[in-house]
Amino acid sequence: MADQNIVIEEANGKAGRATFVDLGREFAASVPHSVPQIRSEQLELIDPGKNPFFGHASVQLFIAYRAGKPVGRIAAHIDHLALELPVEQGMGPGTGMFGYFDAEDEAVAHALLARAEAWLRDKGMTRVIGPISLSIWEEPGLLVKGHDHSPMIMMGHDPAHYQPWIEGAGYGHAKSLLTYDLDISRPFPPLIQRIVQSGERNERIRIRPVDKSRWPEEIRQVLAILNDAWSDNWGFVPFTEDEIAYAAKKLKPVIKPELNMLAELDGRPVAFMVVLPDINEVLTRTGGKLFPFGWFHLLRALGNPKGLGMRVPLMGVLKEFQSSRLASQLAFMLISKIRENANSLYGSTRGEIGWILDDNKGMIAIADAIESKINREYVIYEKPL
Structure with a gap:
């Protein structure tokens, strides 16, 4: 039976977004191993005037109150580009989403989910998937494995009790997203080293760092490969022109050329690998605050992510190369070179690959071959409306 004391209100405008973000921060602070994020960045992600996701999406934020006290939050949203995709790729016509899910107890959780579902149903949606906050490229999925350690940069972290609450509201498993932990202090297995050495002898192949002096062009090239390479993947939504420009601006401060590389075949870029230093380690020390001294630690880490x-x-x-042996060879070459640089230049000992779809056999085979191990699993749920 529904709790009649729960009132759910829309969170609109600047004040509503601030309340929504601050409530999420309160919930996160109570979860072991959660990492405090920069508040201004969190506000930007839900600001229609700043996040280009809103250029192709309809979004409504909700906050739950009990006796006047905020006790939960949720976002209901429709990605109109996702509606145009094939149903077999996980999105498609009639598919809405929920995200930014936090709740004090199960009654609040179910009330929030019901409110998000009602909003989506009123918009003509026939199915809901989530949590996805807000774009598939931001923080998709609910953490169901790996609660005992902190997430890396741009990955979510949820308390374990959210899983039974969501499943108890009638949601079933749609897709798992996996992250793999890798010891980058040691070389890869001999077989992988031989594959890499063979590629290095191939004059047609060149592995090169991104050129930050041509950054807009380089990031456009990377995302063009991404849009092609991932186009058949479950949940894929292509980057728009505005999102490419936004990604270029946001990523540039954390991009180190020696850690971010392109693979060229006969002078043509055909593969890439993006690596980000785990700024979450810095945010843990600063409590997610830039002032009075947090900015100093953050800038120092961006300049030299030592350790x-x-x-x-x-x-x-x-995609044209994905069924060939060249695809895995290029991947191994990129990973090997960047692993070597991360360890020798910055003293890094740990890497994380992901997320990877649970049915992406090619990437899972690569992760297994370099002896990485699954350390976190996120689940995207679905429910008919």
Whole structure:
């Protein structure tokens, strides 16, 4: 039976967004191993005037109150580009989403989910998936494995009790997203080293760092490969022109050329690998605050990420090569070179690859071959409306 004391209100405008973010920060602060994020960055992600995701999406934020006290939050949203995709790729016509889910107890959780579902149903949606906050490229999925350690940069972290609350509201498993932990202090297995050495002898192949002096052009090239390489993947939504420009601006401060590389075949870029220093390690020390001294630690880490872990959020090979042995060879070459640089130049000992779809056999085979191990699993749920 529904709790009649729960009132759910829309969170609109600047004040509503601030309340929504601050409530999420309160919830996160109570979760072991959660990492405090920069508040201004969190506000920007839900600001229609700043995040280009809103250029192709309809979004409504909700806050739950009990006796006047905020006790939970949720976002309901429709990505109109996702509606145009094939149903077999996980999105498609009639598919809405929920995200930014936090709740004090199960009654609040179910009330929030019901409110998000009602909003989506009123907009003509026939199915809901989530949590996805807000774009598939931001923080997708609910953490169901790996609660005992902190997430790396741009990965979510949820308390374990959210899983039964969501499943108890009638949601079933749609897709798992996996992250892999890798010891980058030691060389790869001999077989992988031989594959890499063979590629290095091939005059047609060149592995090169991104050129930050041509950054807009370089990031456009990377995302063009990404849009092609991932186009058949579950949940894929292509980057728009505005999102490419936004990504270029946001990523540039954390991009180190020696850690972010392109693979060229006969002078043509055909594969890439993006690696980000784990700024979460710095945010843990500063409490997510830039003032009075947090900015100093953050800037120092951006300039020289000494000892930080490294996350591989994106990598890809053009689709035309994915069924060939060249695809895995290029991947191994990129990973090997960047692993070597991360360890020798910055003293990094730990890397994380992901997320990877649970049915992406090619990437899972690569992760297994370099002896990485699954350390976190996120689940995207679905429910008919």
